[in-house]
């Protein structure tokens with residue numbers, strides 16, 4: 001659904017008329033907000049709009065998908081569901097150009113997809129050497145894991161582009177994967193085909209070198225979620241050979257007790273499969289298989305009509321084959337790709353070293369980059385003032401993934417699994433282990449641009465904050481930043497150091513308060529009590545009191561800080577530091593920690609003056625904050641847009 005932008009708007013003040021009275025007025029960001037649901041369509045267009053994120057010119061964004069690097073231009077195409085699917089290109093991952101004025105490149109309404117186009121993925125050098133899209137073509141709705149499956153509702157079809165990706169034309173033939181293979185036909189879902197190549201899988205499955213594979217996400221009623229694996233059969237991708245459920249989990253089961261990776265749920269969605277080594281995407285022998293997946297589940301024993309919970313997960317594991325030719329994925333570690341409850345539907349793609357972005361940044365390795373969807377109306381279930389805003393939801397900042405390493409970790413009670421890491425090696429004499437996990441960082445080009453393009457860089461002196469200065473609720477002067485940004489667009493970095501006593505300090509909270517004023521503030525802090533990083537949104541927005549759908553629930557994610565060996569002979573250790581990067585792009589707040597934790601959410605601060613930053617410290621243990629820098633300004637991701 002898209003809504004048109006009817007009014008001339010400026011960033012700070014917007015003329016509006018209350019819906020139920022004829023008075024012409026102005027939105028005041030220095031006074032308490034009215035009920036925002038009563039404002040004119042699109043009158044809040046700029047109030048919370050991010051500058052540096054990927055989102056369409058207006059209207060709604062859904063799942064990211066259908067990304068690729070065009071081999072003929074080196075441009076990276078980022079795609080997303082919109083009305084059909086739409087997209088943009090980028091030569092640096094920082095600035096984007098819409099594919100068309102209306103950025104749509106494929107619409108539903110064809111013979112295979114009379115009702116909808118769902119997620120798909122692109123073979124960059126496909127049929128006749130052109131980018132070729134394999135996507136879910138939808139013929140019947142509703143589709144939900146909680147209700148019986150309508151046969152034929154989700155099929156997988158092809159479309160190709162002849163004009164550089166501005167338009168993908170559906171092939172005049174039936175679906176190439178017409179449905180789930182007999183006898184596993186009573187599925188909970190069968191969608192989101194993700195195409196990939198893998199020399200490792202070629203060896204394991206005895207395939208011709210360079211074969212394309214696709215995983216299709218879903219599950220089986222009464223059994224649980226699955227990824228179904230297929231292999232290309234012919235040069236034109238017309239037929240796909242079924243290799244079985246390469247991954248299946250029991251319904252409503254979890255990885256370990258669920259602490260690190262939530263629940264597998266009942267139905268998988270948006271599965272991606274790729275191989276990573278320490279540098280990024282790789283198909284060499286040191287690379288391991290990773291998958292990212294959405295898991296759907298619910299609490300209620302009486303199955304509801306919609307999924308209550310969605311979790312955005314990753315897993316890494318071993319791949320093996322059976323003599324009967326089937327191939328199996330067995331997780332060895334799993335975690336949350338993003339802990340934010342509104343972050344979902346990640347879609348990634350190989351970004352080759354030959355891409356323009358990599359050439360411009362001097363990146364000589366292949367990378368795997370991902371975008372997630374961040375819904376601002378809780379997947380359509382909350383009453384957010386969407387028509388007043390004129391747009392809905394966004395993608396998250398692009399990240400690059402690699403196999404991460406945590407070295408010199410004490411081999412103590414903290415390293416035991418199953419968890420979102422595994423022990424890669426052990427040094428018995430030092431009493432340490434090396435852990436591997438999924439490394440996630442902001443794409444290097446974007447991070448560099450946030451730094452180099454800052455309009456103001458604020459360096460706050462480091463300090464040790466002790467119990468006497470504490471004040472989670474009040475603003476003790478020791479906790480104030482000397483200088484705060486004057487806008488709601490910045491990246492903040494800092495590193496927190498904890499003494500050993502912090503490990504079992506049940507009262508310790510340490511972090512930052514952002515988007516703060518006398519009226520509003522958002523607290524971001526770590527606490528050892530439950531090893532959690534929390535974003536407290538209870539006082540984030542004055543609009544929460546006047547308007548439905550301005551959600552104020554806390555967001556929380558689990559992060560374990562290990563004991564790291566000091567390297568001295570006596571076997572001493574210290575708690576791993578907490579390296580935080582916080583991106584605030586108006587209402588989008590993303591918290592990255594230690595290259596292995598991300599929590600993305602929305603903070604709808606209302607007042608213009610809510611830009612202060614303070615340290616946050618509570619409890620009886622001193623914490624040292626170092627390298628505190630605020631890069632204000634971010635970048636304009638859409639220079640060509642009006």
Ligand SMILES: *[C@@H]1O[C@H](CO)[C@@H](O)[C@H](O)[C@H]1NC(C)=O
Nearest residue numbers: 002003004006040041042387
């Ligand atoms: C406001 O948007 C809604 C939903 O798109 C639409 O039905 C309505 O006609 C619009 N109102 C005006 C005055 O344009």
Ligand SMILES: *[C@@H]1O[C@H](CO)[C@@H](O)[C@H](O)[C@H]1NC(C)=O
Nearest residue numbers: 104105106107166167168169
């Ligand atoms: C793509 O091209 C076809 C054929 O010219 C046209 O019918 C269709 O509307 C175009 N699709 C989009 C999304 O513009």
Ligand SMILES: *[C@@H]1O[C@H](CO)[C@@H](O)[C@H](O)[C@H]1NC(C)=O
Nearest residue numbers: 199200202203207208209210
């Ligand atoms: C396939 O690739 C492997 C290396 O991954 C190579 O050893 C083998 O010779 C190749 N096979 C063919 C038929 O090209």
Ligand SMILES: *[C@@H]1O[C@H](CO)[C@@H](O)[C@H](O)[C@H]1NC(C)=O
Nearest residue numbers: 197198199210281282283366
């Ligand atoms: C394997 O990786 C190399 C280098 O990253 C790349 O050139 C090659 O195309 C990859 N092969 C496949 C089949 O993906």
Ligand SMILES: *[C@@H]1O[C@H](CO)[C@@H](O)[C@H](O)[C@H]1NC(C)=O
Nearest residue numbers: 147148149185186187221222
């Ligand atoms: C499919 O599973 C659903 C839910 O368990 C069940 O109600 C339905 O009867 C099954 N349909 C078939 C054809 O087995």
Ligand SMILES: *[C@@H]1O[C@H](CO)[C@@H](O)[C@H](O)[C@H]1NC(C)=O
Nearest residue numbers: 252263297298299300301302
């Ligand atoms: C799934 O498992 C969780 C955790 O044990 C439980 O709370 C929930 O009720 C279960 N869901 C159903 C539908 O049984």
Ligand SMILES: *[C@@H]1O[C@H](CO)[C@@H](O)[C@H](O)[C@H]1NC(C)=O
Nearest residue numbers: 317318319329330331332333
């Ligand atoms: C994965 O492979 C490694 C190395 O072969 C092996 O030690 C481990 O037990 C396997 N794990 C699973 C879960 O299959």
Ligand SMILES: *[C@@H]1O[C@H](CO)[C@@H](O)[C@H](O)[C@H]1NC(C)=O
Nearest residue numbers: 204205206321322323325326
């Ligand atoms: C691959 O070929 C080998 C040797 O012919 C055979 O033992 C193995 O079972 C085959 N694997 C698969 C997955 O077909």
Ligand SMILES: *[C@@H]1O[C@H](CO)[C@@H](O)[C@H](O)[C@H]1NC(C)=O
Nearest residue numbers: 402403404405406439441595
């Ligand atoms: C994570 O990846 C980034 C980018 O490749 C790298 O700079 C960093 O050192 C890695 N961190 C860990 C813990 O592996």
Ligand SMILES: *[C@@H]1O[C@H](CO)[C@@H](O)[C@H](O)[C@H]1NC(C)=O
Nearest residue numbers: 413499500501502503504505
């Ligand atoms: C913290 O508690 C754990 C578990 O009770 C204990 O093993 C550890 O020695 C304690 N650490 C410190 C620094 O007190």
Ligand SMILES: *[C@@H]1O[C@H](CO)[C@@H](O)[C@H](O)[C@H]1NC(C)=O
Nearest residue numbers: 035036037038545546547548
């Ligand atoms: C704001 O307006 C909406 C729509 O009229 C209404 O449902 C809601 O109750 C109002 N909110 C408050 C806090 O009055």
Ligand SMILES: *[C@@H]1O[C@H](CO)[C@@H](O)[C@H](O)[C@H]1NC(C)=O
Nearest residue numbers: 094095449453634635636637
């Ligand atoms: C970076 O800053 C320069 C100078 O202010 C500006 O011209 C350019 O558009 C900015 N780039 C982005 C991506 O915002």
